[in-house]
Amino acid sequence: MADLELIQGILASAETKILLLVLDGVGGLPVEPGGPTELEAAKTPNLDRLAAEGVTGLHQPVAPGITPGSGPGHIGLFGYDPIRYQIGRGVLEALGVGFELEPEDLAARGNFCTVDAAGVITDRRAGRISTEKAAELCAELRGIDLPGVEVFVEPVREHRFLLVLRGPELVEGVADTDPGREGVPPLDVVAEGAEARDTAGRVETWVNEARKRLKDHEPANMVLLRGLARRPDWPLFPAVFGLRAVAVAQYPMYRGVARLVGMDSVEVGPGRDELLSALENVWDDHDFVFVHVKDTDKAGEDGDFDRKVKVIEEIDGHLPRIMALDPDVVLVTGDHSTPAALRSHSWHPVPVLLWSKTARRDGVERFGESHCLRGGLGICRSDDLMPLALAHAGRLTKYGA
Amino acid sequence: MADLELIQGILASAETKILLLVLDGVGGLPVEPGGPTELEAAKTPNLDRLAAEGVTGLHQPVAPGITPGSGPGHIGLFGYDPIRYQIGRGVLEALGVGFELEPEDLAARGNFCTVDAAGVITDRRAGRISTEKAAELCAELRGIDLPGVEVFVEPVREHRFLLVLRGPELVEGVADTDPGREGVPPLDVVAEGAEARDTAGRVETWVNEARKRLKDHEPANMVLLRGLARRPDWPLFPAVFGLRAVAVAQYPMYRGVARLVGMDSVEVGPGRDELLSALENVWDDHDFVFVHVKDTDKAGEDGDFDRKVKVIEEIDGHLPRIMALDPDVVLVTGDHSTPAALRSHSWHPVPVLLWSKTARRDGVERFGESHCLRGGLGICRSDDLMPLALAHAGRLTKYGA
Numbered sequence: 001m002a003d004l005e006l007i008q009g010i011l012a013s014a015e016t017k018i019l020l021l022v023l024d025g026v027g028g029l030p031v032e033p034g035g036p037t038e039l040e041a042a043k044t045p046n047l048d049r050l051a052a053e054g055v056t057g058l059h060q061p062v063a064p065g066i067t068p069g070s071g072p073g074h075i076g077l078f079g080y081d082p083i084r085y086q087i088g089r090g091v092l093e094a095l096g097v098g099f100e101l102e103p104e105d106l107a108a109r110g111n112f113c114t115v116d117a118a119g120v121i122t123d124r125r126a127g128r129i130s131t132e133k134a135a136e137l138c139a140e141l142r143g144i145d146l147p148g149v150e151v152f153v154e155p156v157r158e159h160r161f162l163l164v165l166r167g168p169e170l171v172e173g174v175a176d177t178d179p180g181r182e183g184v185p186p187l188d189v190v191a192e193g194a195e196a197r198d199t200a201g202r203v204e205t206w207v208n209e210a211r212k213r214l215k216d217h218e219p220a221n222m223v224l225l226r227g228l229a230r231r232p233d234w235p236l237f238p239a240v241f242g243l244r245a246v247a248v249a250q251y252p253m254y255r256g257v258a259r260l261v262g263m264d265s266v267e268v269g270p271g272r273d274e275l276l277s278a279l280e281n282v283w284d285d286h287d288f289v290f291v292h293v294k295d296t297d298k299a300g301e302d303g304d305f306d307r308k309v310k311v312i313e314e315i316d317g318h319l320p321r322i323m324a325l326d327p328d329v330v331l332v333t334g335d336h337s338t339p340a341a342l343r344s345h346s347w348h349p350v351p352v353l354l355w356s357k358t359a360r361r362d363g364v365e366r367f368g369e370s371h372c373l374r375g376g377l378g379i380c381r382s383d384d385l386m387p388l389a390l391a392h393a394g395r396l397t398k399y400g401a
Numbered sequence: 402m403a404d405l406e407l408i409q410g411i412l413a414s415a416e417t418k419i420l421l422l423v424l425d426g427v428g429g430l431p432v433e434p435g436g437p438t439e440l441e442a443a444k445t446p447n448l449d450r451l452a453a454e455g456v457t458g459l460h461q462p463v464a465p466g467i468t469p470g471s472g473p474g475h476i477g478l479f480g481y482d483p484i485r486y487q488i489g490r491g492v493l494e495a496l497g498v499g500f501e502l503e504p505e506d507l508a509a510r511g512n513f514c515t516v517d518a519a520g521v522i523t524d525r526r527a528g529r530i531s532t533e534k535a536a537e538l539c540a541e542l543r544g545i546d547l548p549g550v551e552v553f554v555e556p557v558r559e560h561r562f563l564l565v566l567r568g569p570e571l572v573e574g575v576a577d578t579d580p581g582r583e584g585v586p587p588l589d590v591v592a593e594g595a596e597a598r599d600t601a602g603r604v605e606t607w608v609n610e611a612r613k614r615l616k617d618h619e620p621a622n623m624v625l626l627r628g629l630a631r632r633p634d635w636p637l638f639p640a641v642f643g644l645r646a647v648a649v650a651q652y653p654m655y656r657g658v659a660r661l662v663g664m665d666s667v668e669v670g671p672g673r674d675e676l677l678s679a680l681e682n683v684w685d686d687h688d689f690v691f692v693h694v695k696d697t698d699k700a701g702e703d704g705d706f707d708r709k710v711k712v713i714e715e716i717d718g719h720l721p722r723i724m725a726l727d728p729d730v731v732l733v734t735g736d737h738s739t740p741a742a743l744r745s746h747s748w749h750p751v752p753v754l755l756w757s758k759t760a761r762r763d764g765v766e767r768f769g770e771s772h773c774l775r776g777g778l779g780i781c782r783s784d785d786l787m788p789l790a791l792a793h794a795g796r797l798t799k800y801g802a
Contacts, residue, residue, distance in 0.1 A: 029761055033454065037761075062800055063403035064781055065788030066411075069801035082801070083407065092802040109802075345799055347792040348761050349777075370764060379779035 001081065002387050004240045006399065011242040016328035016393040017283070018243070020290045022077065022254075023315060024070075025297030025338025027350040027369065031305055038296075038305055038340060039351060040368035042312040046319035047353065047367040050330060054355035056364040057377025059385060061336045067347045071095075073335030074257045078237060078290075079386030087260065088229025093162045095256025097154055101231040106170045106199070108228040110153075110161040111178065112137060112220035119185045119222075124178070125159045126220040134161055137220055144209045146202055163225065165202070174200045177207065178224035186224055203228070236262030237288075241390060244285065248278045249292035258290055272314070276321055283325050297345075300338030308340055329392045330355040331385055332367070349379055356392035402482065403788050405641045407800065412643040417729035417794040418684070419644070421691045423478065423655075424716060425471075426698030426739025428751040428770065432706055439697075439706055439741060440752060441769035443713040447720035448754070448768040451731060455756035457765045458778025460786060462737045468748040472496075474736030475658045479638060479691075480787030488661065489630025494563045496657025498555055502632040507571050507600070509629040511554075511562040512579065513538060513621035520586045520623075525579070526560045527621040535562055538621055545610045547603055564626065566603070575601045578608060579625035587625055604629070637663030638689075642791060645686065649679045650693035659691055673715070677722055684726050698746075701739030709741055730794045731756040732786055733768070750780055757793035 028037035035041075061068040062082050071092050072082035087095075090107030101107055112134060114123040129137075135155040142153050149167035156162055173196030177187045189207055191200035207223065214221045237245050239262070247258030247265040255265035264286070268278045279291050293315055299308035323330075333352035336345050351372040362376030373379075377388070390396045429439035436442075462469040463483050472493050473483035488496075491508030502508055513535060515524040530538075536556040543554050550568035557563055574597030578588045590608055592601035608624065615622045638646050640663070648659030648666040656666035665687070669679045680692055694716055700709035724731075734753035737746050752773040763777030774780075778789070791797045 029759070034762065063407075063788065064778075064785035065790075065792040065797065066403050066407070066800050067792065067797060069799045072801035083403065087801065089802055096802075342759065346759075347789070347797070369761060373763060373777055374775075 001381050001383055004079070004235050007079070007387055007390070007396070008235070008240045010397050010399050012395055012397045013242070014394040016287070016395060018288045018329045018389045018393050019322070019325070019327040019331070020077065020288070020389070021322070021330065021332045022074070022290065022292050023296045023312065023332065023334050024292065024294050025300045025336055025345065026312070026334035027337025027339070027346070027348050028300065028308065029337075029339035029341045029346075029348065031341055037369050038300070038308040039312060040366075040370065041305075042309045042316070044312060044316040044367055046316045047332060048365060050319070050332065050355040051353045051367040051371070052365040053359065053361070054330075054353050055359040055362050055377055056351070056353045056367070056372045056375030058349035058369070058372050058375070058379045059333060059352050059377075059382045060349050060379060061382045065347050067345050068336045069345070070253055070335060071257055073382075074254065075261075076382030077333070077335055077385060078258070078261050079241065079383050080234070080261065081383050085232070085234055087232065087257075089227025090162070090229050091231050091260075093156055093160070094164065095260065096253040097156055097162055098252030098256065099152070099154060099162060099164065101164065102166065103231060103233070104166070104168065104170065106165045106172065106228055106230060108163045108225040110163045111224040111226075112159045112161070112214075113186075113222050113224050114219040115185070115222040121179070121182045121184060121186060121222070121224075123219060124182055124224065128158045129220050131155055131157050133220070134159060137214065137217060140213055141210055144206055144213070146206055149202055151206065159220065170199045170202070171196050172228070172230055174203050174228045176226045176228075178226045186222060231260065234261060238262050241288070241386060242395060243288040245288040245290070246282045246286045247290045247292065248275065248282060249290070250275060251292070251294055254292040263290065272318065276318060279322070280325065296334070297338045300340050301343060303340050303343040305340040328356060329389045331389055333385070352377060352385065354385070354388060354392065358392050402782055402784055405481070405636050408480070408788055408791070408797070409636070409641050411798050411800050413796055413798045414643070415795040417688070417796060419689045419730045419790050419794050420723070420726070420728040420732070421478065421689070421790070422694070422723070422731065422733045423475070423691065424694050424697045424713065424733065424735050426701045426737055426746065427713070427735035428738025428740070428747070428749050429701065429709065430740035430742045430747075430749065432742055438770050439701070439709040440713055441767075441771065442706075443710045443717065445713060445717040445768055447717045448733060449766060451720070451733065451756040452754045452768040452772070453766040454760070454762070455731075455754050456760040456763050456778055457752070457754045457768065457773040457776030459750035459770070459773050459776070459780045460734060460753045460783045461750050461780060462783045466748050468746050469737045470746070471654055471736060472658055474783075475655065476662075477783030478734070478736055478786060479659070479662050480642065480784050481635070481662065482784050486633070486635055488633065488658070490628025491563070491630050492632050492661075494557055494561070495565065496661065497654040498557055498563055499653030499657065500553070500555060500563060500565065502565065503567065504632060504634070505567070505569065505571065507566045507573065507629050507631060509564045509626045511564045512625040512627075513560045513562065513615075514587075514623050514625050515620040516586070516623040522580070522583045522585060522587060522623070524620060525583055525625065529559045530621050532556055532558050534621065535560060538615065538618060541614055542611055545607055545614070547607055550603055552607065560621065571600045571603070572597050573629070573631055575604050575629045577627045579627045587623060632661060635662060639663050642689070642787060643796060644689040646689040646691070647683045647687045648691045648693065649676065649683060650691070651676060652693070652695055655693040664691065673719065677719060680723065681726065697735070698739045701741050702744060704741050704744040706741035729757060730790045732790055734786070753778065753786065755786070755789060755793065759793050
């Protein structure tokens, strides 16, 4: 893997355009041993043509055996080492609900939980209360006043909520109050270093007040906090890669991760045509467009092999419209595998195809896991794909004289 | 590669069991160009079935071109980066003879050597004196009294011995006295930093006394010391990977390396049936069992291609008995290659198969070097195998939300 500084140091200017098409969770597994995966079962003449004309492989989103969440999965595709560049839970939660974090905000992931009369946690998820109920409780918690600090409490899903503290003197370094198990009380609010003591004191005040206000709302009669963090201050994608970049995505999480690295983003309505029209609208003014398709992952999470196959086939049918934009480099891949057989994200490497006029063909003529295993990219790292895309786009000069 | 902290941070609990079967030095080379390797020549229907149902590849024990000793070879398989986690020579020597090091012991590898009248080394190995002779000399050296320090001197093999100093004030940081060549005197005992001066003084006293006592024992009339070190204080395997782990091995070295990372170990008699019975005995009470087979390596070191083939076939014949234990994940590999053609360990990547219900099959139907080269694991690092085994055992959760 080449690091971001190395890449930034060898950028060349070019008028080329790169398309990154992410089919979320596209990697899969067979239902029956020896059978095809979802991608292999799908009829994909257009993807197959790109695979045949381009170069293929598999990418390892984080590392062998590691199942990535959406954050690390996309951070890798954007060219950042997902182990070095970690996003705090609170920040991810904010991205997921489309909350626009300011640089000095502290964001935490909150759980409503159940504690007994002695204050011991009996259910870390408060029986997975409904999102509607959580919204009511969030409204209640918004009534807590912290002098000098603006507080935001946003429902996420079921028992999960987002807590954001906004104030000039807040710093990172407050430990989780979630002990990660039941049968013990929530952890005290503790500063990990002296400089976070004042911030920890404010968080403690908020937690104590929340406890009082939730007392009679069993099962959701207490809160747990995790991953209190600022949005990270990373090298930004447009500067590192020299690209005017934009995310075209229907879910706030994916626009959020893209904005975190400095990409533009556009909100898109729920239909496929709206996604494609949005892509067409941003095309002229950008050098790099990241298009995110969620339905492959959703079908995988639902354990619906056939629906995942259909989504892949449907996207394949739209490829001529996409290729009509005349991109110079096309990357098609997923941020991780979501095999319907497992009903969840998995650690299996993800098929990838890179199409460009400078691709060295590898004899692979189908876009599928077993075909890509014979591909010219081998089993690469997710963060190798951006330098490859730049190279094929004529946007990198020599390294060393 | 994911680091140990990352892995420990995403452990999930599960009731699954992992078997690591190490065929020491299993990787090989053909005798005639174009011929089969030892593993390819062996008839291995059971290993082939596991390869067909699982996923295969080759692992690089340390790094391309690097021939590992037994220590780094196993440390990698146990999931530790063998370059970051290095075992001192003295500690390895102790493991090899089954000497139980206490945390504050200092252990050194010793050589008996020959010096001339001027004190210049004429043979660093004292003509490779017999192990019996060395045992006599070790007994003589045990008579040396170091105030406040308990001293152990154990014969290893031929001219090699183990020196262990046990005392509360001993520290690391004493340089080797072995200059690594002949024609010069042994190096003075030197402290690498001020804090090791007192320890160096004690070692110097011991070396001077050893010189006096060996004076008339030519060719073994002097000693050389290397790698004076404590047993390392590493993150322990059971905590890092969340596994009740045990080593089933017939040689002290392999039990020793396993104990170094906190595994249990059981002593096993010399026969194959004793090895398998020991495996069966520990199975119920452990989540991870490391079984070590030495004979593949021995045959390779002896340059005996046919015997190595026979050992592999014999082990293959026992696989149904092993699989009857109903493991969830099976890893079969070696700690390095020991091609009979080279009569020594080598740097060649080592075939590996990972069998589990969640394996994404790769079309490989034989367990052999050339077949594994087309496998779905690609050419991976040795320390990638533990995270993969954990993932397939359902023992890792998502990384990042």
